[in-house]
Amino acid sequence: MTCGASITFDEAVAVLQREAQPLGVETTQLSTAGRRVLAEAVHARIDAPRYSAAAMDGFAVSAAESAGGACRVLGASYPGEPWLGRLKAGEAVRIMTGAAAPAGACRIIPLELVEENSGILSLPQVWPAKSHIRHKGCDIKIGQIMLAAGTLLDPRALLVAAAADVATVQTWRRPIVSVLASGDELVSPGKATELDYTIPDSLSEAILLLSRQYGAKPGSAALVADTRNAILAAAETMMSDCDVLVLIGGASRGDRDFAKAGLRPLGLDVRFSDVAMKPGKPVWYGRIGAKHIIGLPGNPTAALTTARLILAPLLRALEGRDLRSALNWQAMPLKNCPELIATRESFLCGTIEDGSVEILKSQSASSQLMLARANVLVRVPANQPTCAAGSVINALKF
Template sequence: MIGFDEAIERIRPLAHPLGLEEVSLAEAHRRVLAVPVKALVAAPRTDVSAMDGYAVRDADLARLPARLRIAGESFAGGGYEGLLEQGECVRIFTGAPVPAGADRVVVQEVVRREDDLALFEAAPGPARHIRKAGSDFLQGDILLQEGTFLGPRQLVAAAAADLDMLAVWRRPKLMVLSTGDELTEPGTARHQSGTIPESVSFGVAAAAEQWGASYMGRAGLADRLGELEQAAALALRDADLVVVTGGASVGEKDFAKPMFEPQGLELVFSKVAIKPGKPVWLGRAGGRVVLGLPGNPTSAMVTARLFLAPLLAGLTGRDPASALRWRKLPLAGAVPPVGDRETFARGRSEDDGVRILSNQDSSAQKALAECDLLVRLRPGIAGTSPGQTVEVLDF
């Protein structure tokens, strides 16, 4: 059995991008760039006004008050074509091209209009209210580097580069297999004695999509080895990554690993010295990656956050470490002693820090919905008191 940090290092060789594809800007949200974004145009493409007002020559405001003839108007998308002459100004609006010959824009609030004349009574001040051509970026500038995660703000920059298609890393196709004779579809358990609703696959699938997977579907499977082997073969045929939940202990019907053995299962690790989630395992079979999660809901979701998230980060073109950004918060309450396994307690963020939930059972589901942080507690800690800082991870 290995420790948590070693398990993460063993994930790295498997967590590499699967190939690139081109997608439209509309499809690029939450994807990862495979090729840098280079601007095809400058921004702005010409000098433009930063305010609504009047474009003027400095020389015409040398003596105040000054009355200037309004020679025309300049709008965004339709500028004033002529050269600004002595004694003239141009009515201009935000984003509109600055007329040739103009030195500044005077904001409209300090200008009084009289028919086709503009009256300037006070000095305009130092601000010129002009955005110079290329002041944001120049044609050919790199706006986004390879490996950038494309959120809303990054998509603005990509569109501003005048690109309609982006090269991104392909999303890994994911299949979730849940095993257990006692499991039944949600909505039917109350009609079948001895069964419980299968809940884990829904949480795992949602977490996987959140970290970039292309979710293909789920299958609920009874603990019959022959059927499990067939399901494993089908999943490995179509998916890049297969997640199997349950059946990872040492019982007579624990077939999570044996079901992949006909496909040449090679284990990367088989257990990790953590609590909850010791039975978590990772391997390769049929040229695909297989991650085995415990069947208990809390254990499954904790190990999905700790191992599936960095695995998917790497498969989608990011650094696996980007999924494990620990930060420090003070404890809002005491923590009991920790045993010989590293513990990832479920906590909730509050105004005075993080509070460890009272129910830390690996099968808990109500408490799972109430937490938003994992609190990393190292082995052998005798106990912690309120105010002491701990490492936390968004959950």
């Protein structure tokens, strides 16, 4: 399918939803599985607790004891070093939190409720309401599903996986993203002061970082001239070790915009070309076999905006998560009252202040300094009249 006509942003996202399937499954050591997505559920290999255990520091006593009585203290039970006897009437064992409760124990009396003198324990006049014993398997049982497939292994989920006593988990492979920037005027940061009529490539590392934030592994980055042959040669080499190739620049219809043309000899199949959005209308997406190709405009704000809106959800889907998790729009009050009328749907840079969103002034696709302040994108429908301060708009974490 090749499509050269403009589509809406929502239609572009629907294309990505159809095209992006999780990559292959791999076995991952738990020590390196953080921020990965489970391809298979995690089942418990042990009970938790593995044995009935003390929930408080105190003394274990048997059911035969009466409130207000006294017991002989026979020994102590510690985590990993239990007291292995069986409690009988008139006996108690000092016990620490997490230690195995002795056989015959029915409750733990907290330390602060009792007195011990010369090995004799005076019991309280009234039993505590709780037994303070965590019984075997009360939290987790062997074979229980601990984490479902599709779970992101954040710190909480990683703790649960470790509690299941698994050393490895089955995860979706992380997509590898490489970035190819084209532009005769572009040089590596730090070089522009040495060469007239050049500007630093401010986008490549930013796009790789954004990719990493949305689940990808950074691949290679290259900077080439604005020619078909240069783009073709670099792309052919880079595609051998990436799943997603991001082209920066050459996306429009200028005399030297060769991004799509440079890749056609490799079998590029464009799935959408041009999106009715501002900024970033020239953004495009296609496939070369199993590889995903995204073309971003060269203007910095336009490129980073479309990367956040198009590349980020694509990566989420490829890593096994719901694509929509990257597009979590939130309704928020608008602080200022800018002129918002545009013939295309707009995604404007804003900042959150005091619980409301302020749309930054002087929105420009080529702006760079504005991005230092912007932390949200504000979605404004096409032909939207001026919004009054206090009205509700949709904002997305940038």
